Amino acid sequence: xxxxxxxxxGSLGGATVVxxxxxxxxxxxxxxxxxxAVRRPVEGTMLTVVRELAEEAEAAxxxxxxxxxxxxxxxVRGADAVRRTPEQLETLREAGVVDAxxxxxxxxxxGAVAGLRGETPTAGPLVAPATEGGxxxxxxxxxxxxxxxxxxxxxxxxVSGGAVDPVALEHDLEPLGDCLIVVGDADATKVHVHTxxxxxxxxxxxxxxxxxxxxxxxxxxxxxxxxERLADRVEPTPSGxxxxxxxxGEHRPCDVVCVVAGDGNAALAAELxxxxxxxxxxxxxxxxxxxxxxVEACAADGVVVLPNNRNVILAAQAxxxxxxxxxxxxxxxxxxxxxxxxxxxxPTAPLDAxxxxxxxxxxxxxxxxxxxxxxxATVDGLAVRTGAFMGLVNGRVVVSDVSAERxxxxxxxxxxxxxxxxxxxxTGAEADGDxxxxxxxxxxxxxxxxxxxxxxxxxxxxxxLAAE
Numbered sequence: 001x002x003x004x005x006x007x008x009x010g011s012l013g014g015a016t017v018v019x020x021x022x023x024x025x026x027x028x029x030x031x032x033x034x035x036x037a038v039r040r041p042v043e044g045t046m047l048t049v050v051r052e053l054a055e056e057a058e059a060a061x062x063x064x065x066x067x068x069x070x071x072x073x074x075x076v077r078g079a080d081a082v083r084r085t086p087e088q089l090e091t092l093r094e095a096g097v098v099d100a101x102x103x104x105x106x107x108x109x110x111g112a113v114a115g116l117r118g119e120t121p122t123a124g125p126l127v128a129p130a131t132e133g134g135x136x137x138x139x140x141x142x143x144x145x146x147x148x149x150x151x152x153x154x155x156x157x158x159v160s161g162g163a164v165d166p167v168a169l170e171h172d173l174e175p176l177g178d179c180l181i182v183v184g185d186a187d188a189t190k191v192h193v194h195t196x197x198x199x200x201x202x203x204x205x206x207x208x209x210x211x212x213x214x215x216x217x218x219x220x221x222x223x224x225x226x227x228e229r230l231a232d233r234v235e236p237t238p239s240g241x242x243x244x245x246x247x248x249g250e251h252r253p254c255d256v257v258c259v260v261a262g263d264g265n266a267a268l269a270a271e272l273x274x275x276x277x278x279x280x281x282x283x284x285x286x287x288x289x290x291x292x293x294x295v296e297a298c299a300a301d302g303v304v305v306l307p308n309n310r311n312v313i314l315a316a317q318a319x320x321x322x323x324x325x326x327x328x329x330x331x332x333x334x335x336x337x338x339x340x341x342x343x344x345x346x347p348t349a350p351l352d353a354x355x356x357x358x359x360x361x362x363x364x365x366x367x368x369x370x371x372x373x374x375x376x377a378t379v380d381g382l383a384v385r386t387g388a389f390m391g392l393v394n395g396r397v398v399v400s401d402v403s404a405e406r407x408x409x410x411x412x413x414x415x416x417x418x419x420x421x422x423x424x425x426x427t428g429a430e431a432d433g434d435x436x437x438x439x440x441x442x443x444x445x446x447x448x449x450x451x452x453x454x455x456x457x458x459x460x461x462x463x464x465l466a467a468e
Contacts, residue, residue, distance in 0.1 A: 001105065002190075003183055004050050007033030020070040024057035027074070037183045044089025049102035052081040053109070071113045078106040096377065151177045154217045155198040160188040161209030172204045194219065221314055252347045254354045255300035258338055259286060259308050259316070262457030265335050265426060272342035275300070285311045291319035295327055302326040302351025304358060308338035328355040332362050333395070335458065336424060336466030340365040366420065368393050368411040368465035370435070373400065408438040408463065409445065415467035421449050426456030426464040435462045 007030035015022050031050045041047050056077035060070035085099040086092040092099060111121035155177075159169070166189045170182040177195030184190050190213075195201055198216045205211055257276035258269040261284065266277045276294035280286035291312075295303045302325055307316040310333050320327035328351060332338040344361035345354055369392040373384045379397040384390055391399040391411035399410040415423060423446070425439060443451050456464060 001046070001101070003033040003037040004030040004046075004105070007031070018067070020057065020065055020067050021061040023067065023070065023074075024054065024061040027054035027057050030054070037181050040178075042089065044085040044087070044092055045099050046101035046105050048085060048088060049078055049081045049099070049105055053078050053105075068117075071116075075106065075110055075113065078102075078109060082106055151194040151196050152218060152220055153196065153198045154179075154192070154194055154215075154219050155201050156190070156192050156213065156215040157202060157205060157211050158184075158188055158190050158213045159205040159209045159211055162187055164189045164208045169205065169208060173201055176201055218314075250299070252298075252300040254302050254304060254345075254347060254349060254351045255298035256304045256306065256342065256345055256354075257291065257294045257298065258306045258342065259291070259312050260335055260338070261459060262335075262426075262429065264455040264457040265339070268339055268454060268456070269342060272339065273345050273347055274306075274342060276303075280309075280312065285309070286315065288315045288318040288322070291316050292322055295319055295323045295325070298325075300325065302328070302354075304345070304351065304354055305329045306332045306338040306341055306358075308332050308335045326351055328352075330355065330359055330362060334367045334369075334464065334466075335456065336367045336426065336464050337362045337365050339424070340466055340468065364468060366394060366415050366467045368415050368463075368467070369461050370404070370407055370411060370463035370465075371461045372430075404434040404438040404462075405441050408435075408442050411465060412442050412446065415465055416446060416449055420467040422468045423449050423451045424466045424468075425451060425453045426458065427453065428456060428458045428460070428462045428464065430459065431462040439463070 008026045010033075011026035011029040012018065012022065027050065031047070031054045034047055034050055035041050038047065053074050056074045057070060060073050065073070082098050082102045085102055086095075086097070089099070114121040164184065164186050166182050166184055166186075169189065169191070170180065173180055173182065173191065173193055176197055177193050179192065179194040181192040182189060191201070191205065193201055202211060202214065252275070255275040256273060257278060258274035259278045259280050260266050260269050261280065266279060269277050275298045278286045278290055278294050280290075291305065295305065303323065305316045305320060305327060307313045307329065313329065313331050313333075316329045320329050330341060332341055341358035341362040344357040346357070349357075371390050371392075373386055373388050373390050375386050377384045379390070379400075382397055382400050384397070384400040385402075388400050388402050389404050389407040390397050391407040393411060393414050398414060399407050401407050412423065425442070427435070427439070439453060443453070458464060
């Protein structure tokens with residue numbers, strides 16, 4: 001995007017009159033700059049969209065179309081280009097989504113045109129992928145926007161100083177990884193590369209100038225977090241921002257901070273001994289500062305943190321590094337796993353002993369989830385329809401049906417395999433009469449099992465289940 005803007009501004013900067021021809025030149029300059037910036041351009045992305053914007057403007061200029069009508073044509077062509085991105089990129093087609101960057105670019109242009117006309121910018125219509133017969137393809141929960149890199153670290157930095165050679169730097173960096181982008185000039189050059197050796201990339205740059213804006217991110221963790229976000233509904237939670245609840249008490253050798261969603265789950269965590277209860281979860285991830293505040297409010301020699309959601313693990317780890325007392329993060333990925341870990345918690349035992357026992361307890365739990373599909377999809381090879389129930393075991397969809405009873409029965413059957421005979425069921429805020437009837441049928445169908453049903457109150461998941 002920065003190179004598109006740079007190209008457009010470079011073209012328009014010296015203009016005294018902006019007409020259709022000049023807009024065409026500017027969009028072409030932006031497209032060319034963007035393509036030059038990417039080592040291996042991929043069609044079906046923002047690159048494709050900006051190129052088609054330029055092509056439409058050029059066609060309008062050749063036809064002598066006035067600027068107002070030309071801009072309207074460019075916006076229509078842009079929306080159509082976005083709609084067709086799944087035809088050019090297989091991962092988009094399989095996921096049933098359009099390219100997000102391209103869609104964003106068209107919205108930026110839509111706002112610019114509205115500003116030119118003195119109008120209030122309004123969002124364009126939601127863009128669905130173009131499909132044969134008008135059928136929207138399905139999207140798998142696990143698939144991300146594009147293929148994952150073979151390398152781990154997304155490395156970004158700026159090198160400046162007046163003697164930078166972008167071409168030579170690009171040549172030196174290429175063997176280190178993929179997704180390489182090197183843009184700039186002798187004064188300042190921005191670098192983006194996916195690599196397993198970010199230190200080497202930085203060393204090559206320091207030979208040419210001074211580093212700034214260094215940012216190294218672990219993409220493996222990011223992909224896990226993004227996958228969960230894509231699988232979830234994007235809507236505000238009734239409770240708003242996460243809140244912290246501290247359970248008062250005397251000094252302990254070890255305290256626990258537990259991140260949970262739902263009033264019932266928060267109460268269960270406190271009853272099982274968690275001194276700090278941080279409210280958060282899907283779509284309401286607590287910040288590092290909130291988790292750190294909970295850790296520092298504890299009265300103990302050491303603290304165990306249970307994030308209970310993959311999206312929260314990195315924030316919890318950052319809080320642990322900043323904490324004044326020794327803090328261990330157990331990478332619990334669900335509320336049932338966190339509550340199972342709490343069962344093994346001994347407030348009189350030291351940090352290391354608790355961390356080991358709680359890790360073992362969490363690992364012994366098999367978790368299940370029941371939720372509703374918010375769109376048609378094909379997930380883990382199963383066709384899922386909007387509004388149907390989906391049953392997941394250890395994060396994978398194993399059943400989908402309009403009948404809550406069938407879904408709950410299948411999930412429970414899988415959880416109670418291999419000798420597991422204790423089943424905990426946490427009902428959510430969206431558990432309706434069908435879900436309640438399904439739970440009752442589950443209890444009746446498994447008289448041999450010890451089934452404990454608790455009101456968890458978590459959003460998005462009518463049921464969370466854990467088997468031991």
